[in-house]
Amino acid sequence: MTALEELTKLADTLTNPYIERWKEKGGKVIGYYCCYCPEEIIHAAGMLPYRMRATGSTSSELGDVYASSTTCTFCRHCLDQAMRGEYKFLDGLTTLHGCDHISRTFDAWRYGKVPTPYSPFYLRLLDIPFKIEALSLEWMRVQVDRFKRSLEEHFQVKITDEALRQSIKTYNEKRRLLKSLYELRKKEAPPITGAEALGIVIASTSMPVEEFNEQLKKMLDEVNGRDGFSDYSARLLLAGGELDDRAYIELIEELGGLVVTDALCVGLRQFWDLVDEDSEPIAALAKRYLERSISCPRMVDYQRRLKFISDLAKEFKVDGIIVQRLKMCDNWGCDSALIQRRSRKEGTPCLILEREYLMSAVGQMRTRVQAFLETIGR
Amino acid sequence: MTEKYQLHRGAYELLKGAEDPTMKNIAQWLGGVLSAVDEGKPVVYNQFTFWCDTMVPMGLQPLAPELWGLLPGAATSFPALDAAHDLGIPSEMCWAGRYVIGATLLDQLPPPSMMALPSYPCDNCKAAYQVIAELTGAPLYLVDCPYWVEDDEESMDYWVNQYKGLISFMEEHSGKKLDYDRLKEVAEESNRYIEYWLEGKELMRLKPLPQNGPWGSPAEILTTFGSPSATAAIKARLDALKARVANGETAVPEEKVRVVWNYLPVLWSPALFNWMAEMGAVIALAIYDWTSFEPIDTSTPESTIRGMAKRALHGYMARQGRGSSDIIIEDTLNAFEEYQADCIIVNGAFGCKWLRGSYGYLSDLCRERGIPVMMFDADIGDSRVVSDEEVKARVGEFLETVMERKKGGA
Numbered sequence: 001m002t003a004l005e006e007l008t009k010l011a012d013t014l015t016n017p018y019i020e021r022w023k024e025k026g027g028k029v030i031g032y033y034c035c036y037c038p039e040e041i042i043h044a045a046g047m048l049p050y051r052m053r054a055t056g057s058t059s060s061e062l063g064d065v066y067a068s069s070t071t072c073t074f075c076r077h078c079l080d081q082a083m084r085g086e087y088k089f090l091d092g093l094t095t096l097h098g099c100d101h102i103s104r105t106f107d108a109w110r111y112g113k114v115p116t117p118y119s120p121f122y123l124r125l126l127d128i129p130f131k132i133e134a135l136s137l138e139w140m141r142v143q144v145d146r147f148k149r150s151l152e153e154h155f156q157v158k159i160t161d162e163a164l165r166q167s168i169k170t171y172n173e174k175r176r177l178l179k180s181l182y183e184l185r186k187k188e189a190p191p192i193t194g195a196e197a198l199g200i201v202i203a204s205t206s207m208p209v210e211e212f213n214e215q216l217k218k219m220l221d222e223v224n225g226r227d228g229f230s231d232y233s234a235r236l237l238l239a240g241g242e243l244d245d246r247a248y249i250e251l252i253e254e255l256g257g258l259v260v261t262d263a264l265c266v267g268l269r270q271f272w273d274l275v276d277e278d279s280e281p282i283a284a285l286a287k288r289y290l291e292r293s294i295s296c297p298r299m300v301d302y303q304r305r306l307k308f309i310s311d312l313a314k315e316f317k318v319d320g321i322i323v324q325r326l327k328m329c330d331n332w333g334c335d336s337a338l339i340q341r342r343s344r345k346e347g348t349p350c351l352i353l354e355r356e357y358l359m360s361a362v363g364q365m366r367t368r369v370q371a372f373l374e375t376i377g378r
Numbered sequence: 379m380t381e382k383y384q385l386h387r388g389a390y391e392l393l394k395g396a397e398d399p400t401m402k403n404i405a406q407w408l409g410g411v412l413s414a415v416d417e418g419k420p421v422v423y424n425q426f427t428f429w430c431d432t433m434v435p436m437g438l439q440p441l442a443p444e445l446w447g448l449l450p451g452a453a454t455s456f457p458a459l460d461a462a463h464d465l466g467i468p469s470e471m472c473w474a475g476r477y478v479i480g481a482t483l484l485d486q487l488p489p490p491s492m493m494a495l496p497s498y499p500c501d502n503c504k505a506a507y508q509v510i511a512e513l514t515g516a517p518l519y520l521v522d523c524p525y526w527v528e529d530d531e532e533s534m535d536y537w538v539n540q541y542k543g544l545i546s547f548m549e550e551h552s553g554k555k556l557d558y559d560r561l562k563e564v565a566e567e568s569n570r571y572i573e574y575w576l577e578g579k580e581l582m583r584l585k586p587l588p589q590n591g592p593w594g595s596p597a598e599i600l601t602t603f604g605s606p607s608a609t610a611a612i613k614a615r616l617d618a619l620k621a622r623v624a625n626g627e628t629a630v631p632e633e634k635v636r637v638v639w640n641y642l643p644v645l646w647s648p649a650l651f652n653w654m655a656e657m658g659a660v661i662a663l664a665i666y667d668w669t670s671f672e673p674i675d676t677s678t679p680e681s682t683i684r685g686m687a688k689r690a691l692h693g694y695m696a697r698q699g700r701g702s703s704d705i706i707i708e709d710t711l712n713a714f715e716e717y718q719a720d721c722i723i724v725n726g727a728f729g730c731k732w733l734r735g736s737y738g739y740l741s742d743l744c745r746e747r748g749i750p751v752m753m754f755d756a757d758i759g760d761s762r763v764v765s766d767e768e769v770k771a772r773v774g775e776f777l778e779t780v781m782e783r784k785k786g787g788a
């Protein structure tokens with residue numbers, strides 16, 4: 001099996017042999033939602049950070065008991081999986097009030113609606129500011145520090161500065177490698193597809209980082225020798241929130257579009273900026289996570305966000321932008337409209353696609369993407 | 379050229395000679411907004427859960443856009459909602475955000491010189507105000523509220539510093555300086571207002587209820603709070619309520635069901651509560667009343683600002699929409715006990731994901747305690763989503779069940 005296959009297949013299951021081996025050795029796994037959770041803190045505590053997704057879910061029936069019909073289906077499926085005990089490999093969970101949906105479904109864990117392997121289960125909500133300024137940066141530093149202390153206290157471990165510095169270096173290496181992968185996608189004939197890239201970023205959040213880095217180096221060697229994809233009709237930037245289903249991008253790519261870059265949660269937003277390795281580690285982490293050059297729409301930071309996306313579109317020479325948004329998501333509901341308005345002004349065509357967490361209405365999506373590609377295609 | 383904001387100008391003409399202090403106060407605000415527009419003075423948007431007590435002492439004209447939209451009746455907002463939809467704003471979003479975006483696009487709102495937006499109560503507001511900022515180019519100050527504020531002093535310090543940041547922001551964008559003597563005056567006037575509010579809230583505990591709820595109202599705190607006219611408005615309402623108590627008057631001839639109305643009234647159906655009253659169902663309190671306030675200590679500028687910031691955290695929806703489900707659940711269950719209610723009705727506003735997301739947990743607790751609870755679907759401002767008949771059918775059926783249960787002694 002090639003390293004590319006090895007990595008991308010991790011996206012298709014909730015857990016995987018890497019996690020199983022980790023657990024067999026007595027390792028702990030901490031789940032987290034959203035790109036604002038500093039993975040390095042978990043890593044420096046000797047634990048494995050795992051980005052939450054609901055891969056394999058087929059229904060949200062159980063989750064719907066607590067998550068209302070106006071909660072986004074990503075959260076509903078995650079809650080459903082949790083209530084069914086599918087995350088039993090987790091030793092703790094952390095989130096932030098990324099949105100009203102996540103906050104409310106996190107309450108189900110707090111209220112004991114979710115079976116956990118031990119009690120009291122480690123649960124932590126990070127109080128991440130909604131804005132970027134000096135005051136909020138300091139508040140973020142306090143939060144990162146509190147997060148570290150809470151892990152130390154709950155699991156009776158010590159997170160030393162030295163361990164943190166090492167974790168920062170290791171995660172920065174991961175980021176550099178992923179960035180170099182994205183660099184390759186700038187080529188006229190990119191050596192990997194958008195669906196493959198998504199699989200790789202998902203893998204980066206579902207296995208020990210050291211092993212991921214090794215696999216990714218191998219994979220970069222592999223794809224460097226590839227011919228590259230040139231038979232596409234349009235280069236695309238795919239933006240939006242939670243998307244962890246490769247099949248979604250595969251469908252767009254089957255129709256002739258090639259996703260060459262993205263502004264997705266489990267995508268570029270996950271790894272783009274590095275942490276300063278020379279500063280005090282907690283402060284450096286706070287700065288990197290709060291001030292990331294591409295923020296999430298939860299942040300009142302629309303000007304920087306819109307500019308980042310428009311610069312990205314130019315940098316990767318895209319022919320069009322597709323924004324996928326989960327139904328019920330207010331953050332992306334507004335941001336997608338802003339992205340569309342701005343990109344049209346700048347002459348870049350933009351299509352908004354609404355979706356549910358599980359792929360549905362495929363026929364309709366096919367028709368809309370096809371029509372979009374026909375109007376923008378080369 | 380036809381003058382802009384005809385509906386509001388008409389309302390102002392109608393209300394400006396009113397005797398009733400509540401109406402007089404609305405007229406004062408409307409007049410203030412219209413003259414600021416006509417004279418090119420700064421207008422500060424204060425999102426509808428953010429009180430105007432920092433703007434009043436600076437002589438800046440507050441404008442809560444959502445209140446502006448509701449004043450001529452929610453049905454007048456339909457073109458704005460359609461315009462927001464055309465921009466790509468999803469219809470599952472709350473009426474409040476969709477209205478403000480659409481009204482901005484249609485030029486139905488006096489444009490802001492700057493905006494003050496708290497990070498509570500929901501995603502809708504933060505998302506929508508960013509669209510408005512992009513559309514208007516007006517500077518936006520986010521008053522960033524910690525999630526579990528008050529757990530510790532550090533959270534409170536962060537929040538108070540946000541208030542100070544807002545003051546500096548308004549100074550910078552208006553060229554005006556905050557006069558601390560004036561701030562003190564406003565805070566003291568607002569203390570008097572709050573005293574009357576709390577006094578009225580206590581009277582609403584009486585059984586049978588002297589007057590149908592809700593007692594509290596956002597009208598003054600969003601428009602003129604801290605000014606004598608706002609205080610006069612609530613004082614007049616309190617005096618009327620006291621007179622009813624003294625005369626033994628009650629909300630309905632026979633109080634059959636006492637309701638804790640969990641949330642905002644249905645904004646497009648002001649007659650709904652009267653319709654319920656005809657069935658003998660009274661509203662002991664709605665979300666405007668679930669609040670407790672401490673008087674502001676005005677001894678120093680620091681204590682005054684701290685007091686204002688702290689008080690804001692207990693305003694309607696600010697209190698419940700700034701943390702976990704615990705707060706709204708506790709508030710609801712406490713209200714049920716303290717107001718000796720018979721049931722809880724949740725206005726399940728579609729756009730309001732944080733509210734609806736806590737309902738499952740609330741209903742579990744109600745079931746455990748044997749409290750009748752019901753949530754109905756509606757949009758808070760758009761009557762086209764779920765009709766009046768549908769809401770009444772659902773509410774009516776529930777009230778009848780509660781009445782039956784009471785009769786049966788359950």
Ligand code: SF4
Nearest residue numbers: 072099101241242329
């Ligand atoms: S997609 Fe939207 S609603 Fe869903 S978790 Fe992400 S931000 Fe929240």
Ligand code: SF4
Nearest residue numbers: 472474499500729730
């Ligand atoms: S009604 Fe709910 S969703 Fe709408 S603005 Fe208020 S808190 Fe937000």
